[in-house]
Amino acid sequence: MKALELVRHLKTKLSEDIYTYDYNRETNKLRLTHKEIGKGIEISIPPILAKYEMKKEVAINEVVYTINETFQAMEKEMAGEIDPSLSVYPVIRSTSFPLKSNEGNRFITKDHTAETRVYYAVDLGKTYRLLDEKMLLEWKVRETEVRERALFQVRKLENHYKIDEVAGNTFYFFNNNDGYDASRILNESLLKDMKKQITGDMTISVPHQDVMIIGDIRNETGYDVLAQMTMHFFTVGTVPITSLSFIYENGDLEPIFIMAKNRVSKENEEK
Structure with missing residues (x-):
């Protein structure tokens, strides 16, 4: 087509x-x-x-x-049917995503990584609405309050995942179809719990909004598989975020570039 x-x-x-x-x-x-x-x-x-x-x-x-x-x-x-008493969640977008609505109102955001940015949305059941400064002014709600509510809500989400093993590497797929799978990258408790069961390098990928992939990478083949996997999900996602993955270590996310059976971190590439 x-x-x-x-x-x-x-x-x-x-x-x-x-x-x-x-x-x-x-x-x-x-x-x-x-x-x-x-x-x-x-x-x-x-x-x-x-x-x-x-x-x-x-x-x-x-x-x-x-x-x-x-x-x-x-x-x-x-119709005035959206109000701040509804659930607010964080959503992950690429840094190329617009910072303002079509009406010119600034979205409520927070810096995340060089590849991703956090936006905030009010949940409407089958969809959600990104929050902008005009909405918060009308509701008389502060941005700090929105961010606190959103983090609280994402921690309450159920965290079901599927496991796949490839060439000695394990991949955990979070695909709960609730619109906030990528948002789970902000749940520090979840990431720390996953870290405990990982024996190799822990990677996190959010190629589009409806999936988060955590990898237990134990060999170079695992990085090749990860690169192909994230690019595929990035290509087919309705709301693509980034084809890059992140190394998770000591609570930090370090973007990695995977090329020709070698992994190169942004830090090492710059040296």
């Missing part, structure tokens, strides 16, 4: 009577604007096409579902 074919296909599921479509060939992004509420969202086409190759129509239906839920959240906001 090509980009324009995808756009045409979306139009059969999301009627042009309700939405206007603006496809930018240069950036390969599609902007949908809801005619009634006058707000829009922008989606990147390549990740959807990559998922379509694997999941076919299921991938399209997932995108349509996300779009519908996002606009429903916007309608709730406009």
Whole structure:
């Protein structure tokens, strides 16, 4: 499927009577604007096409579902149905993610690593809404309070994972389908507990928002597997974050570059 074919296909599921479509060939992004509420969202086409190759129509239906839920959240906001008593969670995004909303309001953020940044969102059940300074002013809530609430909430999440072993290396996949899998990288208690059961190098990867991978890397093959794995997840994720992984040591996250069966940390590369 090509980009324009995808756009045409979306139009059969999301009627042009309700939405206007603006496809930018240069950036390969599609902007949908809801005619009634006058707000829009922008989606990147390549990740959807990559998922379509694997999941076919299921991938399209997932995108349509996300779009519908996002606009429903916007309608709730406009109707005044979002308030600070709802659950607030941290969400991880790449540092290239916009710092302001489409309306020009600054998002509530916190620095994380050179590759990632923390945003904050109010949970709406099937979706969430990123918090910006205008919303906090209306609610008379301080940013520090939002951050404290969010960390408390992420610590309360259940932490189920699946285990896979490859060439003597163990990988733990956190994929709970709650929208906050990558956010678990902020749960220091969870990371410390995982560290106790790891005998090699502990790596953490958040290639997209719906997965966190913790690796117990015991040989160079493990790093090659990790690099391929994170790049694959980064490519097919609806909200990609970073294809880089991190070494976790003494509570710190150090980005690593994996090349040609050798691992090179950012620190060593600069020497």
